[in-house]
Amino acid sequence: MPRIGPRFLGASHLQTTVVGSYPRVSDTPEGQRLRRAIARWERKELSDGDLRKVQVDVLQEVVREQAGAGVDLVSDGQVTWHDPVSHFAAKLEGFEIGGLLRYFDTNTYYRQPKARGKVRWVNPITVDDWVAASSAAPSSAVKAVIIGPYTLASLSANGPTHDLLWDLAVALGNEVNTLAHSGAPRIQIDEPALTRAKSLPKEYDEIVDTLLEARGRAEVTLFTCFGGVGHLLEDLEALPFDYLGLDLVQGASTLEALRKRPLEKPVIAGLLDARNTRIEAPREVAKRALALADSVPMDRSWLSPSNGLEFLPRTKAREKLRVLVSAAKLVREAVA
Amino acid sequence: MKGLLTTTVGSFAKPDYLQKARNRHAAGKVTDAELAALTRQATKEVVEMQEALRIDIFVHGEMERGDMVAHFAEAIPGMRTGELVRSYGNRYYHKPAIVGELAWEAPITVDMWRYAQSLTKRPMKGMLTGPYTMVEWSFDEHYGSRKEAVLGMAKVVHKEAAALAKAGARYIQVDEPAVHTRPEEDFDLAVKAMEVVTKGVDAEFHTHICYGDVPKIYPGMLRLPVKQIHLAFKNTNFDLLKLFEKVPFDEAKELGLGVLDVHSHLVEPVKEVRDGIRKALKHVPPERLWIEPDCGLKTRTPEEVRAKLAVMVAARDAVRKELAG
Numbered sequence: 001m002p003r004i005g006p007r008f009l010g011a012s013h014l015q016t017t018v019v020g021s022y023p024r025v026s027d028t029p030e031g032q033r034l035r036r037a038i039a040r041w042e043r044k045e046l047s048d049g050d051l052r053k054v055q056v057d058v059l060q061e062v063v064r065e066q067a068g069a070g071v072d073l074v075s076d077g078q079v080t081w082h083d084p085v086s087h088f089a090a091k092l093e094g095f096e097i098g099g100l101l102r103y104f105d106t107n108t109y110y111r112q113p114k115a116r117g118k119v120r121w122v123n124p125i126t127v128d129d130w131v132a133a134s135s136a137a138p139s140s141a142v143k144a145v146i147i148g149p150y151t152l153a154s155l156s157a158n159g160p161t162h163d164l165l166w167d168l169a170v171a172l173g174n175e176v177n178t179l180a181h182s183g184a185p186r187i188q189i190d191e192p193a194l195t196r197a198k199s200l201p202k203e204y205d206e207i208v209d210t211l212l213e214a215r216g217r218a219e220v221t222l223f224t225c226f227g228g229v230g231h232l233l234e235d236l237e238a239l240p241f242d243y244l245g246l247d248l249v250q251g252a253s254t255l256e257a258l259r260k261r262p263l264e265k266p267v268i269a270g271l272l273d274a275r276n277t278r279i280e281a282p283r284e285v286a287k288r289a290l291a292l293a294d295s296v297p298m299d300r301s302w303l304s305p306s307n308g309l310e311f312l313p314r315t316k317a318r319e320k321l322r323v324l325v326s327a328a329k330l331v332r333e334a335v336a
Numbered sequence: 337m338k339g340l341l342t343t344t345v346g347s348f349a350k351p352d353y354l355q356k357a358r359n360r361h362a363a364g365k366v367t368d369a370e371l372a373a374l375t376r377q378a379t380k381e382v383v384e385m386q387e388a389l390r391i392d393i394f395v396h397g398e399m400e401r402g403d404m405v406a407h408f409a410e411a412i413p414g415m416r417t418g419e420l421v422r423s424y425g426n427r428y429y430h431k432p433a434i435v436g437e438l439a440w441e442a443p444i445t446v447d448m449w450r451y452a453q454s455l456t457k458r459p460m461k462g463m464l465t466g467p468y469t470m471v472e473w474s475f476d477e478h479y480g481s482r483k484e485a486v487l488g489m490a491k492v493v494h495k496e497a498a499a500l501a502k503a504g505a506r507y508i509q510v511d512e513p514a515v516h517t518r519p520e521e522d523f524d525l526a527v528k529a530m531e532v533v534t535k536g537v538d539a540e541f542h543t544h545i546c547y548g549d550v551p552k553i554y555p556g557m558l559r560l561p562v563k564q565i566h567l568a569f570k571n572t573n574f575d576l577l578k579l580f581e582k583v584p585f586d587e588a589k590e591l592g593l594g595v596l597d598v599h600s601h602l603v604e605p606v607k608e609v610r611d612g613i614r615k616a617l618k619h620v621p622p623e624r625l626w627i628e629p630d631c632g633l634k635t636r637t638p639e640e641v642r643a644k645l646a647v648m649v650a651a652r653d654a655v656r657k658e659l660a661g
Contacts, residue, residue, distance in 0.1 A: 038426040039426060042426070102549070107514070108424055109423065276475055277433050278475070312421065313420060316419070
């Protein structure tokens with residue numbers, strides 16, 4: 001552990017959160033009830049309502065599992081999502097859903113949307129799941145997560161065209177509005193595609209203004225993962241988000257940029273490797289967190305995995321949560 | 337005439353009795369010996385089906401394999417078998433982990449190859465999963481560097497390929513469906529790994545690439561040191577052939593032309609397959625053009641497999657007849 005000086009004092013409040021997805025099955029027969037239910041639903045042996053019951057049951061189990069591990073701010077695990085892209089596109093008006101494509105450099109696939117004209121928000125997309133999650137944990141401890149306009153446009157067949165980006169700013173802004181008015185205190189906008197952008201998309205600051213226009217009192221995070229955003233840090237900090245979420249494992253290159261240019265804005269520091277079953281020692285993670293203390297305001301920041309935990313088997317995701325919570329505790333103790 | 341040889345990509349549908357026995361074996365209700373006997377019986381049926389359909393180069397059907405990565409992970413020292421992770425939608429697979437130094441102790445696929453080859457006079461392909469895919473579809477808890485892990489795995493796959501060649505396999509297929517995961521970052525590594533696998537092994541090497549952004553690795557894929565590159569064409573209605581309009585296919589390589597959509601229940605009309613072969617002949621001459629399904633056939637029922645392969649052979653025969661004039 002590095003020597004603790006006054007500059008670390010802020011870390012005495014360091015809290016923990018997750019990024020979003022969580023394994024929805026495990027290797028036990030009971031742990032695969034959602035998988036079986038979907039198979040039966042596909043064969044028309046199970047009604048929509050009965051499938052929803054199983055989904056909510058698993059979603060709430062996932063919420064309790066995260067909260068039970070001691071994570072301060074949890075998610076619904078995205079257990080009802082087919083994938084992070086078509087879950088939104090399929091529920092917006094104006095998209096048709098096409099074939100499977102690789103999701104970034106993962107071994108998972110998403111159904112690629114294609115905009116066939118103007119894209120519009122018609123109904124809430126994530127609110128029911130947030131409400132279901134909030135009844136399994138204190139609602140202040142459950143964040144809502146939605147895809148960002150740049151990532152949805154980039155992963156669609158159209159690409160990030162001016163028209164599509166603006167349609168999505170308005171459409172997803174409606175979702176932010178609905179979540180905020182349903183009482184979600186914290187909303188996360190996932191923009192992993194920004195790690196692949198050389199610079200911020202044109203007019204992105206105005207697009208974000210539109211997206212967040214009706215956020216009310218909700219605190220909003222911009223989360224980037226599957227790579228570094230060191231080259232964008234200054235521009236990202238200037239956007240009207242309350243927190244910046246950073247993948248500091250696959251995007252470890254961001255650490256160098258942070259050393260050169262500390263942030264005023266608090267971060268979600270994704271320091272735990274969410275794509276590898278190797279279980280870190282809590283000390284190792286705590287050390288990395290403490291090393292960040294010169295670069296970010298630790299008193300208002302959060303410690304998290306590098307991205308959603310769904311790329312891991314359930315048992316490993318659970319172990320990672322324990323490491324996360326222990327590491328944050330070590331950081332707080334080191335400071336105290 | 338020579339050319340337009342037919343083969344398949346590797347896996348065949350498992351018959352019901354075998355699938356049930358595999359499930360019961362997993363539950364401890366069927367012995368290893370009982371399962372092995374049924375696996376051999378199903379393999380024999382796959383060979384007989386290929387004889388009846390007059391396929392040129394055979395596969396053994398992979399009746400003993402569940403997943404193309406897990407099957408090898410179970411046998412390679414340094415790997416631990418995995419727990420379930422999701423691939424997409426409601427699809428899951430057991431993702432293994434590399435937990436120590438990778439090594440090769442004894443042949444993994446040779447006994448089954450020998451058995452299948454003993455059932456026919458036609459050449460039987462050896463079937464391996466490539467090093468890049470093995471690593472990409474596993475967790476790495478040991479090496480901490482993709483390059484080291486992939487090259488370590490390449491040495492293991494090389495020894496298996498050498499064992500197959502020593503046993504008499506003339507054709508060895510090394511599947512690399514994950515090879516385009518990070519084309520900008522990693523393609524040199526994939527090429528290097530294939531060099532390690534094939535170097536000094538006396539056999540004709542084929543590779544099969546599918547799923548994902550194939551155009552991104554063309555013409556780079558021509559650097560892979562193999563005799564044949566097999567790609568899926570039917571699932572894009574042969575649009576992928578347009579790749580060869582800008583950069584012609586390598587004159588020293590064979591093209592494996594996927595002509596059957598393995599994700600569709602529909603049995604293609606002979607005319608569609610014949611037209612596809614004709615289109616491909618504009619880019620690659622018959623001596624270097626092989627006719628195959630798009631991918632492994634394990635997702636289709638045995639009846640669909642039989643019907644689809646019959647169409648493939650009929651279409652090939654029709655084109656051969658035209659060429660013979």
